[in-house]
Amino acid sequence: MRPYVAGLRERGFDAEAIELPRGDAQRAVPVFRRVAEGQPTLAAGGHSFGGRVASLVAAEGFEFAGLLLFSYPLHPPGKPDAWDARTEHWPRITCPVLLLSGDRDQFARLDLLRQAALRLPRHELHVIAGAGHGFRGELNAALDIASGWLGRLTT
Numbered sequence: 001m002r003p004y005v006a007g008l009r010e011r012g013f014d015a016e017a018i019e020l021p022r023g024d025a026q027r028a029v030p031v032f033r034r035v036a037e038g039q040p041t042l043a044a045g046g047h048s049f050g051g052r053v054a055s056l057v058a059a060e061g062f063e064f065a066g067l068l069l070f071s072y073p074l075h076p077p078g079k080p081d082a083w084d085a086r087t088e089h090w091p092r093i094t095c096p097v098l099l100l101s102g103d104r105d106q107f108a109r110l111d112l113l114r115q116a117a118l119r120l121p122r123h124e125l126h127v128i129a130g131a132g133h134g135f136r137g138e139l140n141a142a143l144d145i146a147s148g149w150l151g152r153l154t155t
Contacts, residue, residue, distance in 0.1 A: 011147040059089035074108040090119040097123040102131025
């Protein structure tokens with residue numbers, strides 16, 4: 001998350017990373033929730049696993065100002081059928097959501113991501129051409145979109 005945090009800070013946003021336990025996302029939810037509690041204007045999110053955890057917290061009713069999901073892990077590579085289970089909680093997310101994904105992300109087939117995004121009551125989906133799961137070489141483009149979206153949340 002370091003380049004994401006640094007990039008958002010360079011663009012004028014107070015960003016920080018949360019150290020999450022690896023493994024099952026449900027195990028990381030209480031850690032994420034503890035950090036977010038008492039911050040009602042917080043826009044939250046993360047890259048891949050961190051974004052999944054943030055989305056699970058949002059679906060539990062935590063009211064974030066917005067949810068920023070970089071490279072949401074829609075499914076493991078080569079196992080696209082997992083997308084349904086990994087997004088079944090999305091209809092319960094009430095805050096605005098920004099999904100950023102690369103068109104070469106092996107963790108998110110674009111046709112399935114577009115279908116899954118319809119489960120979100122308030123969302124924007126941006127696909128970064130030439131980017132894979134980690135946005136190598138295209139991170140600035142993703143961060144520019146994210147900072148524009150974050151700026152609109154606060155106005």
